[in-house]
Structure formats: structure tokens, C-alpha cells
Amino acid sequence: MAIQQLLGDLSWPANLGIFACIPFIYVACKILYRLSSLHPLAGIPGPLIARITDLPLVWHAYIGDEAQYVHDLHLKYGPVVRIGTESVDFIDPGVIHPIYSHKGGFPKAKYYYNFDIDGHATIFSLTDPAARGARAKAILPMFSIANIRKGSKPFTDSTERFLAGLRERRASGSANVLECARQMSIEAVTEYLFGIRYGSSSDANDSEVQLAKGTTGKPKLSASAVVDNFISTGRLWYLPPWLYDLADRLDALIFPNPSIKVSTDIVNEYVDRVLAAAQAESERTKDKSAWNTYPCRLLLAGFSPSEVHAQCKDVIFAATDTIGLTLGTLVFLLVKHPDVYDTLRAEVSSATIAKSEDIQQLPYLGGVVREAVRLTGANPCRLPREVTAGGWQYGGRFYPAGTVVSASLTEMHYSEDIYADAHAFKPERWANATDEMNKCIMAFGLGARQCVARAMSLWELFNITYDLVREDTLKGSRVAQDHIELYTTFNSKVKSGAIDIVWPRD
Numbered sequence: 087m088a089i090q091q092l093l094g095d096l097s098w099p100a101n102l103g104i105f106a107c108i109p110f111i112y113v114a115c116k117i118l119y120r121l122s123s124l125h126p127l128a129g130i131p132g133p134l135i136a137r138i139t140d141l142p143l144v145w146h147a148y149i150g151d152e153a154q155y156v157h158d159l160h161l162k163y164g165p166v167v168r169i170g171t172e173s174v175d176f177i178d179p180g181v182i183h184p185i186y187s188h189k190g191g192f193p194k195a196k197y198y199y200n201f202d203i204d205g206h207a208t209i210f211s212l213t214d215p216a217a218r219g220a221r222a223k224a225i226l227p228m229f230s231i232a233n234i235r236k237g238s239k240p241f242t243d244s245t246e247r248f249l250a251g252l253r254e255r256r257a258s259g260s261a262n263v264l265e266c267a268r269q270m271s272i273e274a275v276t277e278y279l280f281g282i283r284y285g286s287s288s289d290a291n292d293s294e295v296q297l298a299k300g301t302t303g304k305p306k307l308s309a310s311a312v313v314d315n316f317i318s319t320g321r322l323w324y325l326p327p328w329l330y331d332l333a334d335r336l337d338a339l340i341f342p343n344p345s346i347k348v349s350t351d352i353v354n355e356y357v358d359r360v361l362a363a364a365q366a367e368s369e370r371t372k373d374k375s376a377w378n379t380y381p382c383r384l385l386l387a388g389f390s391p392s393e394v395h396a397q398c399k400d401v402i403f404a405a406t407d408t409i410g411l412t413l414g415t416l417v418f419l420l421v422k423h424p425d426v427y428d429t430l431r432a433e434v435s436s437a438t439i440a441k442s443e444d445i446q447q448l449p450y451l452g453g454v455v456r457e458a459v460r461l462t463g464a465n466p467c468r469l470p471r472e473v474t475a476g477g478w479q480y481g482g483r484f485y486p487a488g489t490v491v492s493a494s495l496t497e498m499h500y501s502e503d504i505y506a507d508a509h510a511f512k513p514e515r516w517a518n519a520t521d522e523m524n525k526c527i528m529a530f531g532l533g534a535r536q537c538v539a540r541a542m543s544l545w546e547l548f549n550i551t552y553d554l555v556r557e558d559t560l561k562g563s564r565v566a567q568d569h570i571e572l573y574t575t576f577n578s579k580v581k582s583g584a585i586d587i588v589w590p591r592d
């Protein structure tokens with residue numbers, strides 16, 4: 087009443103002034119609370135700014151050095167750092183089980199919503215475990231190692247094309263192995279999962295469909311621009327979805343890239359074709375046990391054609407750059423380290439391989455693949471999870487519900503405490519791997535939400551490396567750059583867009 091009377095006594099401009107001040111008062115109170123000892127994360131070391139606002143995190147993700155930013159904070163403040171108002175990052179093998187594995191781990195943090203596709207939450211972006219589970223159940227059998235072995239032809243065919251492509255480029259003196267590996271990955275995965283290889287067409291030349299002119303004038307995989315665009319979601323993903331959309335539009339307006347539109351159309355047309363074939367298949371045969379492709383399985387499980395379209399695109403995005411970058415880096419490391427290459431070649435040349443699974447038993451090859459996976463960091467930053475109702479007690483501290491907790495790949499994989507001489511490429515370290523080394527490899531994620539295609543990807547990496555080294559295509563090659571420079575947000579991106587190797591002509 088007193089306030090009402092006071093307001094009533096004031097002139098209307100004074101009233102307006104008071105109302106205009108309310109948001110500022112609200113923000114000021116919020117900042118004071120965040121800075122005070124009343125905030126539940128008050129005792130956690132970190133920069134003052136991170137207690138007030140998430141803007142530094144948003145900024146470093148946007149400019150592509152989030153991994154370096156988080157690393158610098160750990161160097162300064164120790165293994166447990168408050169990196170944002172509600173966010174804490176750990177370098178501690180002990181957090182892996184409670185955050186990612188125990189009872190399915192904490193759910194994915196809200197930022198994953200920004201990875202939705204065409205208005206649909208995907209198997210990757212869903213934060214609700216039950217909704218994700220219903221979709222994953224339909225497709226997971228396709229990723230079992232037994233089924234991959236049974237249906238391995240798309241993989242062996244794409245490996246053969248990858249090797250043929252490298253031989254061709256060797257003749258010309260240089261190869262961008264990143265682009266070759268991306269192409270190999272998208273072909274293998276789409277043919278295996280969708281039954282129609284990306285880029286294949288009955289009425290057009292494969293290479294016309296697959297390759298669009300890159301900006302340098304060199305042919306570039308036609309899906310590259312749309313894949314790059316999708317993985318760059320991580321640059322803005324800390325924004326709330328409405329602001330994300332706005333920022334994304336503004337970004338496209340300020341930095342227009344016409345090749346994204348061309349590439350998006352090509353990929354959409356391809357996925358339309360995949361979906362139409364799956365729908366025709368479901369019409370043709372009512373025998374549901376014969377429905378064996380990824381889209382058929384999702385349709386069978388009751389999901390709408392428009393969602394299945396989005397789920398297919400999600401897989402293309404998830405597969406192309408991750409395998410592309412990992413395989414590209416692996417080849418780069420082998421070329422850069424001739425001693426490792428020679429040891430591997432000796433093992434591969436003398437091996438007796440009766441069946442393809444024997445390849446994964448080769449110990450030095452195993453070390454090479456694990457070491458390349460460790461050093462690549464296709465997802466180099468944190469995999470954030472949100473503490474659920476009831477909070478989480480860990481290391482003598484209480485983290486209330488809503489706290490975003492994480493471990494970051496770059497911190498774990500480059501920790502000197504876990505991997506001595508962590509920056510070096512040392513396949514032999516895996517001959518006597520400690521439990522901690524095995525536990526802290528998080529390239530494929532961890533726990534219940536780890537990569538559905540982990541076994542498939544490793545299977546490909548082992549087989550391709552084996553064939554590549556056996557036929558000695560890399561003989562005489564050199565790296566064209568000393569190291570691979572990356573933008574680091576949720577997904578890594580090679581700054582130059584290429585991992586080049588050359589075969590010098592003497």
C-alpha cells in the first residue's frame with residue numbers, strides 16, 4: 087500500500103524512471119549474489135569475470151580458442167576451475183565415472199539443443215535420456231561389430247577408393263589427406279547405413295555429384311561446406327537457442343558463404359533420395375525384419391519422415407569430419423615420424439592375417455591408432471553435463487542441481503600426469519598402458535552418451551591404416567606443414583582447411 091501511495095504521489099516521468107531501473111536493479115542484485123559467498127560455487131577457484139558472466143566462454147568459443155582458454159585457466163587455478171557462472175571443469179580421472187557413467191551419467195547440458203537439425207532434436211542433441219533411448223534402440227544394432235563385419239563391403243570398397251585416390255595424388259606430387267579422408271568416411275558410412283552411397287548416382291558421373299569447385303579452384307567434397315557449417319555450431323552454442331538463431335543469421339549476413347547454400351541443397355537432395363528409397367522399401371515389403379537401413383529402422387520405430395530426414399543428416403555431419411580429421415591426422419603423424427612408420431611397416435609386412443579381426447590384434451598398429459586418436463581431438467573441448475536434482479557431492483564440495491560439470495579432452499589427453507611426454511607421438515606407450523590411460527581416453531566421449539559409432543570408426547581406422555602401410559603409398563612423402571593448427575570449439579576445425587603431404591621429386 088505504501089509503495090502504491092508513493093508511486094501515486096510521483097509524476098509519470100518519475101514512475102517511468104523507476105520502472106526503467108528495475109532491469110538494472112535485477113542485474114545488479116544477480117551480480118552481487120554471484121560474487122557473494124552465498125553462491126553455491128563461491129569457493130571454487132577461477133577468474134572473477136567467470137563468476138559474473140559467461141561472456142568470456144561465449145567469446146572464446148566464437149573465435150575458436152576455447153580449448154586454449156580453458157587450458158590457461160587450469161594452469162592458473164588448478165585442476166578444478168570455475169569457467170562460467172554455473173560451469174566447472176575438471177582435470178581429474180576421478181570425475182569420469184560420476185559425471186559420465188554412473189547410472190547413465192548426468193544428462194547432456196542444455197547447449198546441445200543448438201545442434202538440433204531442421205527443428206528436430208537428434209540422437210546427438212537430445213538431452214532427455216528416455217527420448218534419446220527410444221531412437222538409439224532402433225539403430226544401435228547397425229553399429230555392433232558383428233554386423234559391421236557382416237556388412238563390411240562398403241568399408242572395404244571405400245578404403246580401396248581412398249588408396250586409389252592417394253596413389254593418383256602421389257603421381258601429381260601432393261595430397262590433401264583431410265579431404266581424401268572426409269570423402270572416404272562419408273562414402274563408407276552412407277553406403278553402409280543408408281544403402282545408397284553419397285555421391286553415387288545411376289544417371290550422373292560420381293565425381294560430378296561429389297565434387298564441387300572449392301574456393302581455391304581445387305575440387306572439394308560437395309558436402310564439405312554444409313558439414314563445416316554444421317560443426318561450426320560449437321562457435322555459438324553457449325547462447326540460448328533464440329539468441330543462437332539470431333547470431334547465426336547475423337553471422338551468415340556479415341560473412342556470407344554462397345557455397346553453404348549449394349552444399350546444403352546437394353546434401354538435402356541426397357537425403358531426400360535416401361528417405362524416398364526407405365519409404366518405398368517399407369511400402370514394398372511388409373516384412374519388417376527385412377528393413378535394414380538406418381532410415382527404415384527409424385521409420386519402423388514410428389518416427390516421422392521429417393525427423394528421419396534430420397537424423398540421417400545428423401549422421402552425415404557426425405561421421406564426415408570426425409573420421410576425416412582423425413584419419414588425416416594419423417596419416418600426417420606417420421609421415422612426420424618415419425621411425426614409427428618403419429616399425430609399423432615391419433609389423434604389418436610380417437603379419438599373418440587370416441581374418442579381418444586379426445588386424446586389430448596387431449600391437450604396434452594398435453598403439454599407432456590409439457595414439458592418433460589421443461592426439462587428434464576431433465572434439466577438443468568439454469563434454470558438458472548438467473547436475474540433476476539433489477545435487478552432486480564430490481571432492482569435499484557440493485555442486486547444486488543445474489551446475490554444468492565437465493572434463494575436457496585437451497586437458498585429459500595432454501595431461502603429463504596421465505600420459506608422460508604427452509605432446510609426443512609415442513605408439514609404444516600403449517604397450518604398457520595403465521588403467522588411467524585407458525580410462526581417460528575420451529575421443530569418442532564417455533559413458534552412456536559415448537559415440538554410437540566408436541567400434542565402427544576404430545574398425546575403419548585399423549583397416550585403412552593396415553592397407554595403407556602394407557601397400558607403402560606414403561613411401562618418400564613429407565609433411566607440408568610442421569603441425570596441424572586447429573580452431574577449437576566443440577568440434578575442431580583445421581585452420582587452413584587442409585592436411586597436405588607431398589612426395590618431393592628428386
Ligand code: HEM
Pocket residue numbers: 209210211218222275401404405406408409412464465469470528529530531532534535536537538539540542543
Ligand atoms: C573418429 C571418429 C569419431 C569420433 C572421434 C567421434 C566422437 C564423438 C564424441 C566425442 C561423441 C560424444 C559427444 C558428447 O558426449 O557430447 C560422439 C557422439 C556421437 N557420435 Fe561420434 N565420433 C566419431 C565417429 C562417428 C561416426 C562415424 C558416426 C555415425 C556413423 C557418429 C555418430 C555419433 C552419434 C549419433 C553420437 C551421439 C551419441 C549419443 O549421444 O547417444 N560418430 N561422437
